[in-house]
Amino acid sequence: DSGVTQTPKHLITATGQRVTLRCSPRSGDLSVYWYQQSLDQGLQFLIQYYNGEERAKGNILERFSAQQFPDLHSELNLSSLELGDSALYFCASSVEPHQNTIYFGEGSWLTVV
C-alpha cells in the first residue's frame, strides 16, 4: 500500500459525459501528479500540482482539468468524454516537487461506452 488513495476504482460512463476522479496523497506529501495509462499511448504524464498550484503540464487535453485543494487532495475532471479516453488514470504523490521518488495509487479505471 503506497498510501495514495484514489476513488472511484472503476467507472463506466457514456460518451459526452463528465467525470471527476479523486486522489488523496500520502500523508505529508505536498505534490500530486496525474498520469494516464492507455493501450495505445502507454503511460503519460498529465499534470502536476504542488501545494495547490500547478507546477507542470504534460499531454493533458483541454477537455481535462485538475486542481489541488487546501487539504492537498486533488481532483481530475474529464469532460466531453470520448471512447478514446478509456484508460487507467493514476495519481501519484511526493513530498516535494523536486523529489525524484513518487508513489502511485492503484488507479481509477475509466471506461467510456
Next chain:
Amino acid sequence: GNSVTQMEGPVTLSEEAFLTINCTYTATGYPSLFWYVQYPGEGLQLLLKATKADDKGSNKGFEATYRKETTSFHLEKGSVQVSDSAVYFCALSDSGGSNYKLTFGKGTLLTVNP
C-alpha cells in the same frame, strides 16, 4: 525530448531462469532512472532506482545499473519466481526543470511459469 525504449514483450520464462529486460534512454542533463512494476490488477510500485551514473539499484533480487556511456538501465534477476509475473516499466525523471515528471517506456509483460 526525453524518451525511454525498453524491450518489447511478452517475455515468458520458467521459474528460476535468469531475467534481463533491456532499457535505453535519451535525455538531456542527468536524469534519475527507475524501474516500476505493475502486478495484475494493481497500481504501479517503485521497484528500484538509481540517481547517478554507475549507481546500482536493487530490490527483491532485482538489480539495474545506471550506465551513462551506453545510456542504459537494464533490469536483471538471477532466478525469477512465479510471483514476479507482472508488467515492468523503465522510466526516467526530467532533471531539466523544477519538476520531476516521469517519462515511461511502454512496459514489458513478464510471465513466469512453474
